[in-house]
Amino acid sequence: MKNITVIGSGTMGNGIAHTFAQHGFEVSLVDISTEALNKAVQTITNNLDRQLKKGTIDEQIKTETLDRITTFTDLAQGAVNADLVIEAATENRDIKLKLFKQLSDICGDDVILASNTSSISITQIAAVTKNPGNVIGMHFMNPVPVMKLVEVIRGYATTDEVTVTIMELSKTLEKEPVEVNDYPGFVANRILMPMINEAIYTLYEGVAGVEEIDTVMKLGMAHPMGPLQLADFIGLDVCLAILKVLYDGFGNQKYAPCPLLVNMVTAGHTGVKSGSGFYKYTPGNKELIVADKFAGK
Ligand SMILES: NC(=O)c1ccc[n+]([C@@H]2O[C@H](COP(=O)([O-])OP(=O)(O)OC[C@H]3O[C@@H](n4cnc5c(N)ncnc54)[C@H](O)[C@@H]3O)[C@@H](O)[C@H]2O)c1
Numbered sequence: 001m002k003n004i005t006v007i008g009s010g011t012m013g014n015g016i017a018h019t020f021a022q023h024g025f026e027v028s029l030v031d032i033s034t035e036a037l038n039k040a041v042q043t044i045t046n047n048l049d050r051q052l053k054k055g056t057i058d059e060q061i062k063t064e065t066l067d068r069i070t071t072f073t074d075l076a077q078g079a080v081n082a083d084l085v086i087e088a089a090t091e092n093r094d095i096k097l098k099l100f101k102q103l104s105d106i107c108g109d110d111v112i113l114a115s116n117t118s119s120i121s122i123t124q125i126a127a128v129t130k131n132p133g134n135v136i137g138m139h140f141m142n143p144v145p146v147m148k149l150v151e152v153i154r155g156y157a158t159t160d161e162v163t164v165t166i167m168e169l170s171k172t173l174e175k176e177p178v179e180v181n182d183y184p185g186f187v188a189n190r191i192l193m194p195m196i197n198e199a200i201y202t203l204y205e206g207v208a209g210v211e212e213i214d215t216v217m218k219l220g221m222a223h224p225m226g227p228l229q230l231a232d233f234i235g236l237d238v239c240l241a242i243l244k245v246l247y248d249g250f251g252n253q254k255y256a257p258c259p260l261l262v263n264m265v266t267a268g269h270t271g272v273k274s275g276s277g278f279y280k281y282t283p284g285n286k287e288l289i290v291a292d293k294f295a296g297k
Contacts, residue, residue, distance in 0.1 A: 005086070008088040196228075
């Protein structure tokens with residue numbers, strides 16, 4: 001495997017492109033938005049500079065990594081030479097189904113089509129392609145260059161051969177792959193999202209403020225980051241989309257998204273990427289905003 005196509009250049013796509021390029025793969029990064037592609041290249045450059053400062057890479061690795069990434073706005077051009085495609089577009093079922101149908105026509109029969117989806121059924125995505133056995137979930141964690149886990153999700157039709165290939169590939173990226181089956185939220189988000197949703201309910205019901213909730217979980221449970229700050233980093237729109245998948249998939253009221261989360265996403269407060277969520281973000285800085293006002297106090 002040499003040529004990797006990454007679709008979507010947002011929070012996850014730029015990290016996936018960075019990681020593959022740094023490990024010697026040629027990366028085609030595809031997005032419908034030129035602005036998103038430019039921002040992604042800038043983010044990758046900034047992150048490489050941070051690695052350089054820390055001494056974990058040298059100037060040559062930085063230059064080579066950037067040289068291995070080419071950007072495209074045309075899906076066919078970006079995917080035609082791929083040995084592996086990793087889709088990291090917006091967490092929306094219709095967008096993903098359309099993309100995989102197109103990819104199935106653009107790519108050869110032996111190309112593995114992976115999705116970085118946090119929650120959407122791999123089995124359903126595979127069903128719109130010509131070779132469902134070649135479709136798999138490759139769920140990286142945020143920030144991709146730093147986080148060790150890759151949750152490898154086997155759809156109903158995913159073959160053993162494809163699963164082994166993706167597990168081995170993850171190891172060449174210096175990641176720890178874990179194989180799981182395809183049910184709503186897989187493992188990571190089935191456990192994480194109800195906790196984040198409960199933290200938002202705790203704020204919504206006025207039990208405690210943003211910093212108090214995060215401090216309890218950081219100091220009391222030894223979590224490196226509180227659940228509200230983590231939600232800001234993941235993206236509140238992404239959290240909402242995942243909770244809806246869990247709610248629809250299991251039909252259980254316990255996954256119903258908190259109305260405060262719905263309001264914040266509707267108002268455009270999607271977390272770090274929009275500059276505000278439970279906290280307000282300015283480059284290199286973090287200050288608390290009056291998030292309690294959304295709780296209807
Ligand atoms: N944010 C996280 O922490 C996180 C963690 C793990 C997995 N994921 C998953 O990764 C995927 C991407 O999430 P994100 O947080 O990077 O989203 P994001 O909103 O930051 O970026 C999504 C990008 O996809 C692009 N896009 C939309 N439709 C497209 C199309 N048809 N073709 C090409 N590009 C298209 C958008 O322009 C945008 O740049 C989602 O499936 C999400 O569930 C997210």
